[in-house]
């Protein structure tokens with residue numbers, strides 16, 4: 001995050017975002033921790049029914065200018081969200097999907113294939129770790145073994161440095177992914193084409209990986225909404241939790 005966009009929390013607490021303006025806004029939404037509460041493992045996550053309903057209504061209200069931008073793979077997002085008309089970016093922006101089925105993905109690299117073997121070796125040594133292979137990225141989850149966090153971070157950083165890959169830290173997870181995109185770039189790419197071009201972008205997210213997207217929307221004349229506890233962030237507003245996100249989305253559709 002650039003120093004100019006970081007907020008000193010004690011001097012500038014973030015307020016609730018204003019109402020979405022359906023004729024003007026485009027929405028970019030993170031999934032875990034934003035549209036769905038954090039769970040012990042990725043496969044236990046479900047979209048709360050009220051959030052799912054709000055997502056459908058806001059998509060109609062905004063004439064389709066709604067995208068989910070996540071660290072998960074687009075295949076996983078499709079399964080979790082199940083809305084065919086939704087725009088998707090997966091693996092932190094390395095994959096993009098359009099409602100007409102078009103795909104814009106970074107090509108898999110040999111470096112990623114080599115790193116996969118070393119991650120498997122780490123997981124073999126530490127069976128309490130959970131490895132989520134997303135193709136263009138691999139997440140090593142230590143939520144079920146928090147004491148392994150420092151070891152995971154050290155080893156994943158070593159593997160990434162050797163292979164020229166990118167490290168992404170998150171909530172009880174360290175991820176390795178191919179370079180070439182991030183969530184900010186994914187937002188920027190969607191904003192260049194219809195139906196997003198010309199709209200005011202809003203990004204809603206909870207995690208470290210969302211900060212570059214908060215910066216991207218601010219640079220395009222929009223704003224970011226941080227979900228969760230106050231912290232230093234490039235977002236302009238804040239909502240407490242997934243329930244508050246669902247309510248705020250539902251208000252736009254009334």
Ligand SMILES: O=P(O)(O)OC[C@H]1O[C@H](O[C@H]2O[C@H](CO)[C@@H](O)[C@H](O)[C@H]2O)[C@H](O)[C@@H](O)[C@@H]1O
Nearest residue numbers: 031032038039040041042070071072171172173
């Ligand atoms: O960009 P997001 O949609 O927020 O995805 C970020 C990562 O989310 C998932 O992991 C996180 O959520 C899990 C389920 O609540 C939780 O068990 C884990 O500890 C969190 O890190 C997902 O599994 C990752 O692939 C995403 O990159």
